Amino acid sequence: MQRQRLTIKLYPLTGFLIAVWLTVMSTLFTDLDIALILFLLALVFYILSLRSHRFAKLLSGRVYGLLIAGAIMLVLFNGLFANVNIESHHVFFELPIGYQHYGVSSDGIRYGIGAGLRYLTMLLGLLGFIVGTQPRDFANALEDIYCPATIATMFALTFRFIPDVNRHLGRLWDAQKSRGFIVDRRRRLGWIRVYGILVTNLLIGTVLNAQRLGLVLEMRGIGSPVKRCHWQRYYFSPMDLVVLIALVVCTATALYARYVLGMGTFKAIE
Amino acid sequence: MEIASVRNLSFTYLGRDNQALSDISMVLRKGQFLYVLGSSPSGKSTLASILTGIIPNSIQGVLSGTVAIQGTEIDGVSISQIATEVGFVMQDPDSQLLEMRVEDEIALGLENRGLKRPEIVQRMQHIMAETKIEHLAGRDPSTLSGGEKQRLCIAAALVLRPDALILDEPFTDLDSEGVDRLIQYLNDLSNNLGIAIVLLDKKVPNFPAPNSSVIVLKQGRLLCSTELSSIWQDFEFWKEAGVISSPLAEIFSALGIRSASTTLSHAFAMMSDAAMKKRMLCSSISESEPKSTGAYCDDTAIACKGLRYLVPDASFDLRVDLDIARGEMVGILGPNGGGKSTLLRLIGGLLRPSGGQVLVLGLDPLKGNQIYLRQRLGMSFQNPVDQLFLYTVEKNLRFSIESSSVDKALTDTRPAIERTATDFGLKDVLNSSPEELSYSERHRAALASILVNDNLEIVLLDEPTRGLDLSTRELLFGLLAKLKRKGVTVVITTHDSEFIYGIADRILLMHCGSIVRDGSPQSVFHDSDLRNDFSVAPPFLVDACRILGYPPVTNLEEFTWRLRNYAAAETHN
Numbered sequence: 001m002q003r004q005r006l007t008i009k010l011y012p013l014t015g016f017l018i019a020v021w022l023t024v025m026s027t028l029f030t031d032l033d034i035a036l037i038l039f040l041l042a043l044v045f046y047i048l049s050l051r052s053h054r055f056a057k058l059l060s061g062r063v064y065g066l067l068i069a070g071a072i073m074l075v076l077f078n079g080l081f082a083n084v085n086i087e088s089h090h091v092f093f094e095l096p097i098g099y100q101h102y103g104v105s106s107d108g109i110r111y112g113i114g115a116g117l118r119y120l121t122m123l124l125g126l127l128g129f130i131v132g133t134q135p136r137d138f139a140n141a142l143e144d145i146y147c148p149a150t151i152a153t154m155f156a157l158t159f160r161f162i163p164d165v166n167r168h169l170g171r172l173w174d175a176q177k178s179r180g181f182i183v184d185r186r187r188r189l190g191w192i193r194v195y196g197i198l199v200t201n202l203l204i205g206t207v208l209n210a211q212r213l214g215l216v217l218e219m220r221g222i223g224s225p226v227k228r229c230h231w232q233r234y235y236f237s238p239m240d241l242v243v244l245i246a247l248v249v250c251t252a253t254a255l256y257a258r259y260v261l262g263m264g265t266f267k268a269i270e
Numbered sequence: 271m272e273i274a275s276v277r278n279l280s281f282t283y284l285g286r287d288n289q290a291l292s293d294i295s296m297v298l299r300k301g302q303f304l305y306v307l308g309s310s311p312s313g314k315s316t317l318a319s320i321l322t323g324i325i326p327n328s329i330q331g332v333l334s335g336t337v338a339i340q341g342t343e344i345d346g347v348s349i350s351q352i353a354t355e356v357g358f359v360m361q362d363p364d365s366q367l368l369e370m371r372v373e374d375e376i377a378l379g380l381e382n383r384g385l386k387r388p389e390i391v392q393r394m395q396h397i398m399a400e401t402k403i404e405h406l407a408g409r410d411p412s413t414l415s416g417g418e419k420q421r422l423c424i425a426a427a428l429v430l431r432p433d434a435l436i437l438d439e440p441f442t443d444l445d446s447e448g449v450d451r452l453i454q455y456l457n458d459l460s461n462n463l464g465i466a467i468v469l470l471d472k473k474v475p476n477f478p479a480p481n482s483s484v485i486v487l488k489q490g491r492l493l494c495s496t497e498l499s500s501i502w503q504d505f506e507f508w509k510e511a512g513v514i515s516s517p518l519a520e521i522f523s524a525l526g527i528r529s530a531s532t533t534l535s536h537a538f539a540m541m542s543d544a545a546m547k548k549r550m551l552c553s554s555i556s557e558s559e560p561k562s563t564g565a566y567c568d569d570t571a572i573a574c575k576g577l578r579y580l581v582p583d584a585s586f587d588l589r590v591d592l593d594i595a596r597g598e599m600v601g602i603l604g605p606n607g608g609g610k611s612t613l614l615r616l617i618g619g620l621l622r623p624s625g626g627q628v629l630v631l632g633l634d635p636l637k638g639n640q641i642y643l644r645q646r647l648g649m650s651f652q653n654p655v656d657q658l659f660l661y662t663v664e665k666n667l668r669f670s671i672e673s674s675s676v677d678k679a680l681t682d683t684r685p686a687i688e689r690t691a692t693d694f695g696l697k698d699v700l701n702s703s704p705e706e707l708s709y710s711e712r713h714r715a716a717l718a719s720i721l722v723n724d725n726l727e728i729v730l731l732d733e734p735t736r737g738l739d740l741s742t743r744e745l746l747f748g749l750l751a752k753l754k755r756k757g758v759t760v761v762i763t764t765h766d767s768e769f770i771y772g773i774a775d776r777i778l779l780m781h782c783g784s785i786v787r788d789g790s791p792q793s794v795f796h797d798s799d800l801r802n803d804f805s806v807a808p809p810f811l812v813d814a815c816r817i818l819g820y821p822p823v824t825n826l827e828e829f830t831w832r833l834r835n836y837a838a839a840e841t842h843n
Contacts, residue, residue, distance in 0.1 A: 011352065134370055136369060150650050170717055174615075175658075178618060178620070178657070179674070180651035198661060207707070216366045216368055218353070219324075219353045221350045221382035224383060226349075226382075226383060226384030228381055228384060229381050229390070239578075
């Protein structure tokens with residue numbers, strides 16, 4: 001028997017609200033435990049978004065690599081330097097950099113892990129929204145709540161570029177391979193050349209792409225004086241309601257806990 | 271009723287000395303079917319850009335003369351306003367697909383014009399049915415095959431019901447069935463709805479639309495403006511204009527038929543009648559199947575063993591078992607979305623198989639000795655733009671030489687670059703950016719960037735004849751013959767059976783991810799069911815031989831020789 005996949009299709013603005021909520025909560029709470037809970041929520045949201053849309057296949061290993069590399073950088077950076085702001089210094093070991101010796105404290109490492117988790121929470125929330133929502137669905141939903149068409153289209157186009165850039169990157173990579181180029185691991189500088197070409201081409205390609213998109217949009221009548229209409233209907237489902245209620249309750253609880261009870265900030269080990 | 275009129279139109283692109291168009295006058299009437307033919311660069315796309323308002327709204331230059339759409343001069347009119355009167359389908363489908371769902375792509379233009387939801391849905395469903403793309407509903411346009419993308423672009427333009435529709439080389443990515451259907455559909459639009467159709471191409475059509483007219487451009491100048499039927503078989507004229515003449519016209523000419531046909535079945539009937547009148551029909555001349563002429567060796571250059579690949583968003587998996595010998599020239603044909611390009615990318619090591627194995631020169635293209643393999647394997651993509659990623663043609667050629675050189679101490683790449691540039695007619699544009707080149711020049715530069723490597727043992731070409739003009743097509747044919755003599759293994763995917771028939775040793779037919787026919791070009795193309803079963807049009811030469819009962823011939827000269835000999839033998843008897 002084929003296993004049923006758990007998928008949830010949300011109203012386009014609900015995904016956006018979840019992403020914003022995760023970002024706001026991640027900036028409010030610096031405590032490691034709460035950061036971990038938020039991270040797990042973001043992970044669930046992201047996995048469900050991935051399962052909901054085929055569009056998600058456009059995301060590549062490079063994106064995940066970037067996420068993990070960023071989180072590790074944050075852990076390292078905070079592990080090294082954040083201890084200066086922490087009251088008790090339980091120094092694990094000292095790291096010699098040049099003539100200086102930097103103390104790496106357990107608090108610094110904990111703070112770093114929290115920062116890494118918060119960073120991942122924000123990005124997973126954003127990615128979950130991006131992969132789970134078609135750009136034009138989001139723009140149309142914005143128009144439904146009387147957002148001006150220009151702003152809605154601007155949002156749609158911005159998100160539209162993400163998979164485009166990813167595809168462009170893949171094409172450039174294939175073109176280099178097809179022309180006989182292969183990164184010789186013994187020649188480390190080869191990587192610099194490859195990424196140099198990729199980055200500059202991506203920038204130029206993106207500008208040209210934007211010009212082309214503008215032209216095609218004009219040909220399809222964008223900017224005409226009549227009011228835009230859209231062919232799809234977007235329904236606010238019971239699941240959207242559940243999510244919204246949960247967000248409101250969680251926000252209220254979080255604000256109470258943070259500002260009335262003073263919970264959720266990072267505390268050094270006594 | 272005039273839809274568009276152009277009087278004494280000249281245009282020079284900003285920063286260029288030569289005029290892209292010079293003193294052009296033409297009129298486009300309701301329901302007219304107009305072919306604009308010319309080699310590259312002849313000014314066809316410039317003319318289309320002016321008629322759609324892209325010039326001067328988006329592209330700058332010096333424009334003189336007058337252009338009027340529905341009697342109103344287009345000076346100062348926006349592109350979006352003109353788009354309601356004149357629809358435009360560009361040459362490269364990738365460059366005009368914006369959305370991430372097929373239905374959204376079609377609906378976009380209607381939404382921007384503020385149509386009501388039921389009407390949008392009704393029009394969208396109607397056009398999807400008309401262009402036979404209902405099965406693509408819900409898919410991401412970027413995952414479609416070239417032909418499917420082209421059909422989608424046409425649907426997106428037609429759904430707006432413009433008074434005129436300009437199509438820039440719309441047949442380049444379509445399989446035989448797609449071409450037939452599109453021609454039929456355009457004829458219907460022109461005849462029944464009175465939509466003026468302007469079709470830009472580098473080839474003379476095999477089946478010109480009834481009462482169609484033609485304007486022929488060469489280097490921005492108007493060579494002639496007349497009824498197409500009057501010059502359909504004027505091969506000298508087409509050669510002078512640099513336009514690829516119709517292979518069907520050549521066969522008609524050999525059979526003494528002086529009029530064009532509008533459909534395939536009508537063409538077959540005309541051929542049969544003409545042959546019967548001249549007593550050239552033969553019940554059957556049996557000859558043993560021609561042997562392929564390739565330089566076969568025992569060595570296997572490419573081996574696919576139990577190869578499997580899960581094609582994203584497709585209804586089938588690619589499953590292939592295949593051996594290609596060293597020095598063999600193999601053509602892969604099949605309908606749009608059949609898995610041809612996917613197979614090529616798997617062989618080229620650009621995709622990872624889901625199962626089975628690919629071996630290229632005995633090595634796995636993903637895990638084997640990559641440096642060894644990349645020096646000996648070259649691959650070109652369908653779209654030349656994807657191939658050229660550096661800022662000048664010269665830099666692109668140098669990159670290929672440096673990347674694929676076996677000689678570690680290689681310092682001077684100049685001689686190889688100059689030799690290749692001369693061979694490919696790129697000497698004058700070596701310092702130009704690929705963006706500044708014409709489509710044909712870009713195509714040549716992309717091919718040059720692959721073939722500049724002298725160490726190639728395997729060349730994979732994805733639709734290399736797509737959008738080529740006569741001179742570049744002849745150049746490619748010569749290059750492939752040269753590679754064949756050198757014993758290089760070449761694998762080509764194409765819809766162009768006329769081209770591949772003259773050069774390939776072996777034809778593979780791919781359908782739904784599997785190889786359904788494998789044999790010499792004569793044996794594969796002689797199958798009369800190819801058109802119906804696999805949307806593959808055999809060369810007209812093969813059709814003519816089948817109708818006349820002759821064994822397959824490989825070129826027109828041989829066909830004419832057979833006709834003469836057989837007619838002479840009949841007269842003698």
